[in-house]
């Protein structure tokens with residue numbers, strides 16, 4: 001796993017989480033877990049991101065924001081929901097303003113469970129996302145080629 | 151071999167190999183930075199994987215003209231380097247470099263995104279900050295050699311740095327701005343998260359960002375060659391010496407990058423101007439006195 005010849009650039013968006021998962025996401029970048037050894041870069045820019053890392057549930061206020069962030073990302077892209085909040089709504093599920101998990105508004109590909117999700121699990125989720133990203137990249141290349149020929 | 155042929159070989163070598171050298175330097179930078187932070191760091195060739203990926207992604211650009219402006223940026227930087235390695239006028243090189251920077255400014259202004267516009271205006275301030283030192287470097291070379299021709303500057307008996315120590319330090323100082331290293335990475339940062347997202351590159355995705363990155367590599371190679379120009383002389387043994395000094399300067403830049411925090415633009419402006427005037431200015435003044 002050490003030599004993943006890819007460069008997943010991650011956009012981290014914090015929905016209505018308790019910030020527990022966000023701390024864990026940032027912990028992935030610290031010397032202990034060092035996500036950059038897989039080429040993972042935490043960009044703040046949807047235009048440059050490949051993987052959308054979303055923590056916390058969706059509420060009526062951030063629904064549009066999440067949709068827009070997803071739309072701003074160029075294809076191919078992968079969405080990872082981190083923590084049970086992002087997966088299903090979690091502990092906040094029954095709150096009056098919570099719509100549910102991230103998959104209520106955008107298609108989620110990888111679900112990372114945990115409350116809070118452990119850094120190991122998050123990195124594993126991203127590595128799985130990278131595999132999916134590679135597959136989609138191949139598809140995207142084929143698509144572009146077809147477009148050019150047509 | 152005729153001198154024209156050597157010049158052409160130099161230019162072709164620069165155009166072909168500079169991106170590889172630049173990318174490798176970038177990889178070394180990321181590796182050393184990671185080690186300084188007690189991390190393992192990405193593989194050495196990571197910058198190439200990044201650019202490779204960027205070329206394959208879907209192109210979303212806010213305005214069509216951005217791609218054209220970025221290509222012009224790339225072209226002018228390549229022209230700068232090519233002129234440098236052809237041994238032409240150093241003053242002209244510097245002017246073409248500034249022209250290239252203008253194209254970058256426009257490329258991020260046309261998008262009208264607030265983040266990239268702020269990044270662009272900060273880029274302009276950076277230019278105001280480093281330009282005096284760059285010009286004084288050219289003047290310094292002229293005072294020592296009596297010519298702006300790079301080929302004549304490079305073929306001195308004694309290395310230029312002997313006469314231009316102050317100018318050298320000032321140039322290395324502004325190199326931090328040019329290479330977008332902390333504490334002067336105010337227009338855009340290599341590190342994650344900044345108060346203005348990605349600053350000047352905020353609206354550049356996919357292919358456009360790849361162009362930008364490759365241009366940076368070309369530019370870095372050119373800038374480091376400028377550093378080498380201080381060392382190089384008639385003696386062929388000065389060439390490994392120049393490489394050693396360039397490597398050392400690059401390491402120092404990485405070290406500064408890792409142990410300083412970003413500063414405000416006005417502090418940067420004051421600091422660079424004071425350093426440029428105090429070191430490069432006094433150096434040139436003394437040279438002029440001696441020449442009399």
Ligand code: SF4
Nearest residue numbers: 017020083085115116
């Ligand atoms: S999953 Fe747990 S730790 Fe993560 S945001 Fe939800 S409540 Fe917080």
